[in-house]
Amino acid sequence: MSNDLQTKQFHTEIVGNNQGSAAQMNEVKSGPRIIDPVFTLEDVSVSYGKYVAVTDVNLQIPSNDITAFIGPSGCGKSTLIRTLNRTNDLIPGASVAGKVMYHDADLYDSKASAVEIRRRIGMVFQKPNPFPKSIYENVAFGPKVNGRPKKSELDEIVEKSLRGAALWDEVKDRLGASALGLSGGQQQRLCIARSLAVQPEVILMDEPCSALDPIATLRIEELMMELKKEYTIVIVTHNMQQAARVSTYTAYFVTEVNPLGDLRTGKLVEYDETKKIFSTPSDPRTEAYVTGKMG
Amino acid sequence: MSQTISLKSRLSPRRTLIDGAFRFFLYLSIFISLGMIFWIVSSLWNEAGWLLSWDLLTKYPSYDIDNAGFQSPLVGSLWVVGIATLVALPTGLLTALYLEEFAGKGNKFSRLIELNIQNLAGVPAVVFGLIGLAFIVRGFVKWGFTVGSAAAVIAMLMLPVIIIVSREAIRAVPPSYREGALALGATPWQAVWRLVLPSAIPGTATGSILAVSRAIGESAPLLLLGALSFVTFNPTGLDSPFTIMPLTIFKYASDSREEFQILASAGSLILMAVLFILNLIAIILRDIATRKRNV
Numbered sequence A: 001m002s003n004d005l006q007t008k009q010f011h012t013e014i015v016g017n018n019q020g021s022a023a024q025m026n027e028v029k030s031g032p033r034i035i036d037p038v039f040t041l042e043d044v045s046v047s048y049g050k051y052v053a054v055t056d057v058n059l060q061i062p063s064n065d066i067t068a069f070i071g072p073s074g075c076g077k078s079t080l081i082r083t084l085n086r087t088n089d090l091i092p093g094a095s096v097a098g099k100v101m102y103h104d105a106d107l108y109d110s111k112a113s114a115v116e117i118r119r120r121i122g123m124v125f126q127k128p129n130p131f132p133k134s135i136y137e138n139v140a141f142g143p144k145v146n147g148r149p150k151k152s153e154l155d156e157i158v159e160k161s162l163r164g165a166a167l168w169d170e171v172k173d174r175l176g177a178s179a180l181g182l183s184g185g186q187q188q189r190l191c192i193a194r195s196l197a198v199q200p201e202v203i204l205m206d207e208p209c210s211a212l213d214p215i216a217t218l219r220i221e222e223l224m225m226e227l228k229k230e231y232t233i234v235i236v237t238h239n240m241q242q243a244a245r246v247s248t249y250t251a252y253f254v255t256e257v258n259p260l261g262d263l264r265t266g267k268l269v270e271y272d273e274t275k276k277i278f279s280t281p282s283d284p285r286t287e288a289y290v291t292g293k294m295g
Numbered sequence B: 001m002s003q004t005i006s007l008k009s010r011l012s013p014r015r016t017l018i019d020g021a022f023r024f025f026l027y028l029s030i031f032i033s034l035g036m037i038f039w040i041v042s043s044l045w046n047e048a049g050w051l052l053s054w055d056l057l058t059k060y061p062s063y064d065i066d067n068a069g070f071q072s073p074l075v076g077s078l079w080v081v082g083i084a085t086l087v088a089l090p091t092g093l094l095t096a097l098y099l100e101e102f103a104g105k106g107n108k109f110s111r112l113i114e115l116n117i118q119n120l121a122g123v124p125a126v127v128f129g130l131i132g133l134a135f136i137v138r139g140f141v142k143w144g145f146t147v148g149s150a151a152a153v154i155a156m157l158m159l160p161v162i163i164i165v166s167r168e169a170i171r172a173v174p175p176s177y178r179e180g181a182l183a184l185g186a187t188p189w190q191a192v193w194r195l196v197l198p199s200a201i202p203g204t205a206t207g208s209i210l211a212v213s214r215a216i217g218e219s220a221p222l223l224l225l226g227a228l229s230f231v232t233f234n235p236t237g238l239d240s241p242f243t244i245m246p247l248t249i250f251k252y253a254s255d256s257r258e259e260f261q262i263l264a265s266a267g268s269l270i271l272m273a274v275l276f277i278l279n280l281i282a283i284i285l286r287d288i289a290t291r292k293r294n295v
Helices: A002-011 A018-025 A077-083 A114-120 A135-145 A151-164 A168-174 A184-196 A214-227 A240-246 A274-279 A284-290 B013-051 B054-058 B071-102 B108-122 B125-137 B147-171 B175-183 B188-217 B245-253 B258-293
Strands: A039-048 A051-061 A066-070 A094-102 A121-124 A202-206 A232-236 A249-257 A264-273
Touching (some): A039 A077, A051 A077, A066 A077, A077 A202, A077 A249, A077 A264, A114 B175, A121 A184, A121 B175, A135 A151, A135 A184, A135 B188, A151 A168, A151 A184, A184 A202, A240 A274, A249 A274, A249 A284, A264 A284, A274 A284, B054 B071, B071 B108, B071 B147, B071 B188, B071 B245, B071 B258, B108 B147, B125 B147, B147 B188, B188 B258, B245 B258
Parallel strands (some): A051 A264, A066 A249, A121 A202
Antiparallel strands (some): A039 A051, A039 A094
């Protein structure tokens, strides 16, 4: 059923200018109707050179909520999340077709600045990547590159961000210590604090817990539930229970083997409220995946 | 019921032998390299150690053994290598940064530059001397036999080495630092300046020490640039005539009088001491830089 839907969308004419397509957005729908979405993706395909990593994605991501991308390896979910703040630009040969709208602005407009986009749309990576600096300097990095805050303002931002990431109590006495001395879970929360410090609207999380133990994972999940009050969160996860626990909406992707060769391409199968995806999915492939028969 | 377990080595005699032989050759290599240094220094010391005094550093080159010393060549060497380092280090580091961070990977132009730099690193030093003689001493630049010409040629000699080691050091900085910085809204330049460059400094420093050490012992190209002369005053600027330690040592050593040959050995000891001090300073600076990164 979702295949038919996608084919139909593929033939839908996309109106060129921004206003027109903003109006169109409400009609393009895959799964849930989302009011005032943060992201609207229309027929998005991402390629690396000739290799198409993910194709025909249509979905809308709501604000102040958690949206999860799940699916087997190679289904393009990481690629897709990286297109949402143009991190993929950094990979030579990467290209995006279709439309990626952030509110009513086209992220891939020639006038759009990737630097400004990434300030508004933060990212937390799979492997915690604290900078080889002190805890304080890690959090202060974003505000510093985005302006010249006063020391007192900076102190305030650092404390607020560390509190926001539930790390303040653990590190307040050693802000000058190297961030590399923190545990994996603490490092990941530091990376979250670091992105909070630039006051983004959206935080993209690319498998943020895959390198962490269950207790650290739980803490990050609790943190995400807390953060969604103020931020829009998109998370890629391999862990279905995690998607079920934290997200309100879930997009399920599959890997399709290209009939012309052995190239694999990711496709969006189903996008809906998480509770529907995990209880009564409309596509049999989704059902097989979430019930553990496959994947 | 207990079982008798033998933990005795079950390696065949052949493997034990190979293991032992390997260890032997490792120790032999260390012994050879350390032994050579020890042999050179101790024979120089035995021959001329008694001659060392501050007098040698205050007296200028002379045909009169009682008045002969090393002040002007020592100062000349420091001038030439110092200025060459001031020019080559930033230029080399920036070139490496450009090639690693900003030039398109695999782009034909940057591959051409790369090939040329590698070739330049292998060009005999005397060829650089000839180029300097033709184009800087005479040619259009016409700086004459001066400190400036010599520093320019030595800088050219140092550049390829500095570029190559700096590129290696920059390449060793984890890409996750750049990604993390860019995800916070840093511009590519900010990511490089605040993260990549500081992380690359220790590696760059090691390579630069090597380049400086080689430069201070370099004599062939400077032979062509007027360094083989009796200069009995210290350089005062880029346009001063100059002489250098290695060539003064050579001149003393080729004198038929035995006292001068001993004086040459004393000069070698001084040159080695200078080298040792420069390396020590560089290592201390590098350690400070490394420690600052790991607070």
